[in-house]
Amino acid sequence: MSLGARAFVFLVYLGLGASFIAVPAVLVWEFGPEKAMTFATFDSHLFLFFPTLGLVALAAFYLPSCAFVDMYWRHVRFGFLRFLVGLVVIGAAAAHIAFGLSANPHRSVWDLKPETLAADKSEPVECGDAARPCERIALIDGVTNLREVSQRRLGVREFYRSCQPEPLIESADTEEAKRFCFASTPLSASPVLSTDAECCRAQQRFQSTIDNLYLDPGHQSVTGRIHKLLLPGKVFFLFILLAISILLTLRHSGVKRHYPERIGRIEIGVLVGAAAMIFFPLMSQAYVQSADALFGVQQRGGFRSIVPLMSFLFGAWAMLLLLFSFRQHDQDLELAAKLAGVAASTIAVFKYDILVSIIVRYLGSGANELSVLLVIGLALAAVVVLLSPLARRPSRQTQTNPI
Incomplete structure (x- = not known):
C-alpha cells in the first residue's frame, strides 16, 4: 500500500x-x-x-x-x-x-447568540401562573426544561401534541386531558397544564420567535x-x-x-x-x-x-x-x-x-x-x-x- x-x-x-x-x-x-x-x-x-x-x-x-x-x-x-x-x-x-x-x-435555540437568549423573556412579561399563563416561555427556559424532564423519564413522546385533530377518529364531545407544555409553561412542582390547541399555539410562537430573531445577522x-x-x-x-x-x-x-x-x-x-x-x-x-x-x-x-x-x-x-x-x-x-x-x-x-x-x-x-x-x-x-x-x-x- x-x-x-x-x-x-x-x-x-x-x-x-x-x-x-x-x-x-x-x-x-x-x-x-x-x-x-x-x-x-x-x-x-x-x-x-x-x-x-x-x-x-x-x-x-x-x-x-x-x-x-x-x-x-x-x-x-x-x-x-x-x-x-x-x-x-x-x-x-x-x-x-x-x-x-x-x-x-x-x-435551533443555539443558532441565536448568548446575548440574544439572555435578553429574551417569556411573553407576556411575568407570566407563568394559573392567573396569567404564558403565550410562550423564554427560549432558553424551554430547552432547559426539556432537558430536566428528559432526565426524569424514559423519552418524551407522551408530550407530543395533535395540532390537526382527525374528525373521523376524535370526537368533539370527548373531554381532552391536559398536559405539560414545554413551549409555554415554566417547570415547577405543580405546573399549569395545557390543552393541545393551547400548546400548539405556544409551540408555533416559540419556533417563530427563534426564526424571526435569526433573520437579523446580529442575533446569529x-x-x-x-x-x-x-x-x-x-x-x-x-x-x-x-x-x-x-x-x-x-x-x-x-x-x-x-x-x-x-x-x-x-x-x-x-x-x-x-x-x-x-x-x-x-x-x-x-x-x-x-x-x-x-x-x-x-x-x-x-x-x-x-x-x-x-x-x-x-x-x-x-x-x-x-x-x-x-x-x-x-x-x-x-x-x-x-x-x-x-x-x-x-x-x-x-x-x-x-x-x-x-x-x-x-x-x-x-x-x-x-x-x-x-x-x-x-x-x-x-x-x-x-x-x-x-x-x-x-x-x-x-x-x-x-x-
Missing part, C-alpha cells in the same frame, strides 16, 4: 476529524459549559456523536479507505480518473444536501455559522462511508488479492465502524423526539423530515457491511445466521420507539455528565486501539499461523 494513498486519506480524515471537534468546541466557548451541555445533548446527533463515535468511525474506516485509494490509483484501469470523478460527484452531492438543510427556515451565534460552514464535511463523511461499503461488497476479491496481509484488519475495522455508526440514526431519532416535544410535530422540515429515510438507508448500509464481512467465511455463516436471528428477535420484542426513548434518556436530551464522559472515554479508547501499531499483530498472526 503506497505512502501517497495513506497520506492522502490521512489528510482528508484529519480535516474531517478536526471539523467534528470544532463545532462542539465553539459551542462550549460561546455559551459556557452549562448551556453547551444542554444544547449538545438536545442535538446529540451533531454535538455528541461526531466528536466521539464519528471519530471512531473515521479511525475504523481509515485502512479500508487507504486500500481503495491505493487500488484505484495503481490496480484499476483508468482508476485515478474514476476515483476523481467519484470524489467530485460525492462532494457535489454532499454540498447540495448540506445547503438544502441549511436553507431550512426553522432554526458563532456556533451556528461554524456549523453551517462545516456541515458539508459531515454529509461528505456519511457519503464516503456509504461508497466504501458498496465498494467493499463489489470489489472484495480485489481487496483480498492485492492486500491479503491486511484483510483481517480491514474486516475488523468495518465491523467496529458499523457498530459506531449505527448510533447516528438512533441519536437522530432521539433528536426528532425531543424536537417534536418542544417545537411541535407540525413544524417539520429540514433534517427532521429526512430522518426516517436516513434510518432506512443506514439499515441497507449495515446489510452491505454484513455481506462483505461474511461472504468469504463459510464457517461463520451459521453463527452469523444465529446472531441475525437474535437481533431480529430483540428488535421484535423491544419496539423501535422504546429504543429511541432509551437513547433520548442516556444519549439525547436526558443525558447527564456521566453518560457523556463515558461515551467520550470509550471513543478515545477505541480510536487509540484502532490506530495503534499493536492492532496489526493479530492479522499478522492469522496470516502466519492459519487455523
Whole structure:
C-alpha cells in the first residue's frame, strides 16, 4: 500500500476529524459549559456523536479507505480518473444536501447568540401562573426544561401534541386531558397544564420567535455559522462511508488479492465502524423526539423530515457491511445466521420507539455528565486501539499461523 494513498486519506480524515471537534468546541466557548451541555445533548446527533463515535468511525474506516485509494490509483484501469470523478460527484452531492438543510427556515435555540437568549423573556412579561399563563416561555427556559424532564423519564413522546385533530377518529364531545407544555409553561412542582390547541399555539410562537430573531445577522451565534460552514464535511463523511461499503461488497476479491496481509484488519475495522455508526440514526431519532416535544410535530422540515429515510438507508448500509464481512467465511455463516436471528428477535420484542426513548434518556436530551464522559472515554479508547501499531499483530498472526 503506497505512502501517497495513506497520506492522502490521512489528510482528508484529519480535516474531517478536526471539523467534528470544532463545532462542539465553539459551542462550549460561546455559551459556557452549562448551556453547551444542554444544547449538545438536545442535538446529540451533531454535538455528541461526531466528536466521539464519528471519530471512531473515521479511525475504523481509515485502512479500508487507504486500500481503495491505493487500488484505484495503481490496480484499476483508468482508476485515478474514476476515483476523481467519484470524489467530485460525492462532494457535489454532499454540498447540495448540506445547503438544502441549511436553507431550512426553522432554526435551533443555539443558532441565536448568548446575548440574544439572555435578553429574551417569556411573553407576556411575568407570566407563568394559573392567573396569567404564558403565550410562550423564554427560549432558553424551554430547552432547559426539556432537558430536566428528559432526565426524569424514559423519552418524551407522551408530550407530543395533535395540532390537526382527525374528525373521523376524535370526537368533539370527548373531554381532552391536559398536559405539560414545554413551549409555554415554566417547570415547577405543580405546573399549569395545557390543552393541545393551547400548546400548539405556544409551540408555533416559540419556533417563530427563534426564526424571526435569526433573520437579523446580529442575533446569529458563532456556533451556528461554524456549523453551517462545516456541515458539508459531515454529509461528505456519511457519503464516503456509504461508497466504501458498496465498494467493499463489489470489489472484495480485489481487496483480498492485492492486500491479503491486511484483510483481517480491514474486516475488523468495518465491523467496529458499523457498530459506531449505527448510533447516528438512533441519536437522530432521539433528536426528532425531543424536537417534536418542544417545537411541535407540525413544524417539520429540514433534517427532521429526512430522518426516517436516513434510518432506512443506514439499515441497507449495515446489510452491505454484513455481506462483505461474511461472504468469504463459510464457517461463520451459521453463527452469523444465529446472531441475525437474535437481533431480529430483540428488535421484535423491544419496539423501535422504546429504543429511541432509551437513547433520548442516556444519549439525547436526558443525558447527564456521566453518560457523556463515558461515551467520550470509550471513543478515545477505541480510536487509540484502532490506530495503534499493536492492532496489526493479530492479522499478522492469522496470516502466519492459519487455523
